[in-house]
Amino acid sequence: MEIVMAKTAGFCFGVDKAVKIAYENAKHKNVYTYGPIIHNTQLVDDLSKNGVEVINSLEDIHTIIDGKLIVRSHGVSKDVFINANDKFKEVIDATCPFVKRIHKIVEEYSEKGYIIIVIGNETHPEIEGIIGWTNTKTYIINSKEEALQLELNNNQPVCVVSQTTFNATKFEEMVEIIKKKVYDVIVFNTICSATHNRQNEALQIAKKVKKMIIIGGKHSSNTQKLYEICKSECKKTYHIETINDIDLSEFKADDVIGITAGASTPNNIIEEVIFEMSKIEEENSFEKLLEESLFT
Ligand code: F3S
Secondary structure: OEEEEOOOOOOOHHHHHHHHHHHHHOOOOOEEEEOOOOOOHHHHHHHHHOOEEEEOOOOOOOOOEEEEEEEOOOOOOHHHHHHHHHHEEEEEEOOOHHHHHHHHHHHHHHHOOOEEEEEOOOOOHHHHHHHOOOOOOEEEEOOHHHHHHOOOOOOOOEEEEEOOOOOHHHHHHHHHHHHHHOOOEEEOOOOOHHHHHHHHHHHHHHHHOOEEEEEOOOOOHHHHHHHHHHHHHOOOEEEEOOHHHOOHHHOOOOOEEEEEEOOOOOHHHHHHHHHHHHHHHHHHHHHHHHHHHHOO
16 A cells, blocks of 8 residues: 655644644633534643633623633724623734734725625634624625625726635636626635645545545545535545544455545644555555465
């Protein structure tokens, strides 16, 4: 068996920074993250054991908390940010710089009177945060069909941005549709370079392997995108959270297997998958040797 491992698998720098901040602060009292710090249950559970708890809303907090609130790499809306500063003694902003750039763009262009179109998944926290920085008409679209259905006024300028983890090819196709609908359009491809490189590498690997394993949280948007991209090239693509999600008996000695992982997948989980897959390789070679020696 040959394993082709993606060099870009695992934490991106934005996630890495946010996770480090959470662990560094774990030694203090009353430390919270606004939503899970990353879409990885195992890591969030470990942080909880270390005293860092998740809060999902500020609504029920009526006194000032003598503690710290960490804003995760997905970022939050302007209102949540202001509210958090009112309710916590300290707010640590771990918003990824790529996401912060989008907040600035939509804030600036909505103030200039542009309609904002955000290409991405409307239920994802990053998008909820982004739309909280606009103060004009804003559309969120996630597919070519939704782009085709958009009713835009040709007299009003449009500003287009993307979720940082969106599929680059799909983004370009949707932008082409929008450009046909409206005359004055400014486009910011805000897909982050870490995502772009990861998707590109995954696609190249998926083209040349028999089976592809994508490791990452079931709710991780960028992991789901990797799965979609790889599945389009490699029918036998598996999305797993940990090694326990995979039936190792499906893998054979002559398989060429590609492995990549989402931006929020910790290294120890990736290493465990590689370790177990390598064992199959060894077991298979042992079985083969045994077979050969029995029949010769
Ligand atoms: Fe930032 Fe890109 Fe990671 S936006 S959090 S570097 S996936």
